[in-house]
Amino acid sequence: MDRMPLTVRRAIEIMGLYFLGTIIIVAKDIITPLLMAFFLAIMLLPVYRFLRNRAKFGEVGSIILSLFLLFLVLGGLIWFFSSQIGRVVQDFPQIRENVTLHLNNLSHWFETKTGLSTRRQTELINQQNEKVLAWAGGMLGGAASSVTGIFVFIGLLPIYIFLLLFYKNLLLRFVFLWFPKDNHQKVEEAMRESEVIIKSYLGGLLIQITYITILLGGILLVIGIKHAILIGAIFAILNLIPYVGALIGNLIGVLLTLSSSQELWPIIAVLVTIAFVQFLDNNILMPRIVGSKVKINALVTIIGVIIAGAMAGVSGMFLSLPVIAVMKIIFDRTNNLKQWGVLFGDEKPQKSPMSWPVLRLGSKKVQEKLQQQNNIEPTDTKGKPTP
Structure with a gap:
């Protein structure tokens, strides 16, 4: 090829x-x-x-x-x-x-x-x-x-x-037989990194659901909002769908509050509390908990969620981000598909490739420099788990 x-x-x-x-x-x-x-x-x-x-x-x-x-x-x-x-x-x-x-x-x-x-x-x-x-x-x-x-x-x-x-060992053998022996090292690295990323991402999401439910539900409960824990749990689960889920979670929180109160101040309290919890989650808690070595840019995330939702419904929206992360890992290790890995990633150059020809290249040194500029942790293949 x-x-x-x-x-x-x-x-x-x-x-x-x-x-x-x-x-x-x-x-x-x-x-x-x-x-x-x-x-x-x-x-x-x-x-x-x-x-x-x-x-x-x-x-x-x-x-x-x-x-x-x-x-x-x-x-x-x-x-x-x-x-x-x-x-x-x-x-x-x-x-x-x-x-x-x-x-x-x-x-x-x-x-x-x-x-x-x-x-x-x-x-x-x-x-x-x-x-x-x-x-x-x-x-x-x-x-x-x-x-x-x-x-x-x-x-x-x-x-x-x-x-x-x-049948995991049989499936692993099947995957290796698809590639020539010279590429087996890259295939192994991709599979090990995919396992680490999936466990880190999904484990982080379970922790995220727990602390958002407790934090959001607890604050609303102290304020005196009815069905506070349910609002917190629904928002925490819908928040797993990037961008779109948070909007739907806000809407459901407002509707539940409207149906359980004759006043309007609880709606303001719910929206302000959700915004506060989201700020803590996005900027402080989630980056420390997940600590993913693969970062996906916001444009690809939104498009991926919409396409996955159109193709496979709500379950597709939930699965979109880990699937995109695994695809980026594979693309980064495939010579003919590296440009797609760049498109999916968040390694944004500080200079324009129109003015800096070196940024038009896919060399390893340029990639490492971009990762440093964007605070992205480089891949580490040490500490390999037993398959």
């Missing part, structure tokens, strides 16, 4: 991306749970290795115990959300009263601004009832199929995780 003309190589790359996207869209119901299982299997590797090597449970026993611990944690999360949602349901009469009050206030404000009477507003709303009902019917149909898809997704996860851990 090195002897091919540059234009032909670039055309093949673009065609490859197109066909890859098409395959993901067509087979997303198969690929998404498999990808999620792959990341969870990477997270379970330290537990599996401890149970197999130290506790001597055997290969199958170690995998089963690791899965049991995973679903114990997931069961705790389901219990927590069920109890919180149960409290919201108990307050439903009060919520209905508060929502009615806010709607009446909104209608009065709308009347003063536009001159439309409450009666006329009601007529306009009634005219749209059929469209709304049709839209709602379509949404319910989609929700029913989504629920079925979720059950299939959850059912496949433990099977995939078990098989990925059981």
Whole structure:
């Protein structure tokens, strides 16, 4: 491929991306749970290795115990959300009263601004009832199929995780056989670094969910906001979706506050508290906890989240960032794809490549200099874990 003309190589790359996207869209119901299982299997590797090597449970026993611990944690999360949602349901009469009050206030404000009477507003709303009902019917149909898809997704996860851990050595051999012997060192480095990045990123996200829930929920609880812990937990989970999730989390927090209070000051308190917690999370806590050696620039992150959401839904949005990080690791170690690694990265030159020709090159010294300028920790392949 090195002897091919540059234009032909670039055309093949673009065609490859197109066909890859098409395959993901067509087979997303198969690929998404498999990808999620792959990341969870990477997270379970330290537990599996401890149970197999130290506790001597055997290969199958170690995998089963690791899965049991995973679903114990997931069961705790389901219990927590069920109890919180149960409290919201108990307050439903009060919520209905508060929502009615806010709607009446909104209608009065709308009347003063536009001159439309409450009666006329009601007529306009009634005219749209059929469209709304049709839209709602379509949404319910989609929700029913989504629920079925979720059950299939959850059912496949433990099977995939078990098989990925059981056949991991076979899969590793398969990967190495794809490449000539001269490239095996780079392949090994890429796989080891990918494991470190995935564990660091996903482990950091679990810690992030915990401290955001405690911090945000605790502050709102002290202020006196109802359903404070639920608001904190929902925001913490949605915050895992870069940029988009925080916006949706703010909206849900405002809606829950509006439905549980007849005053407007709690909304301001919720928004200010969320902004404060986000500032701490983005600038102080998360960089220290995750400490990722691979940094992805904001432009690629946003585009990746939107594309992943369009191709694979919400689960794709959650998986977008670790997938992009792994892709960057692979691109950085592939001579023909290094330019894509540069595009994904955050190694922003301080000078323009138009004026400094050296920045147009992909040499190792230039890359190290850019990493130093952007405070990016260089890759360290020492301390290799046992596969």
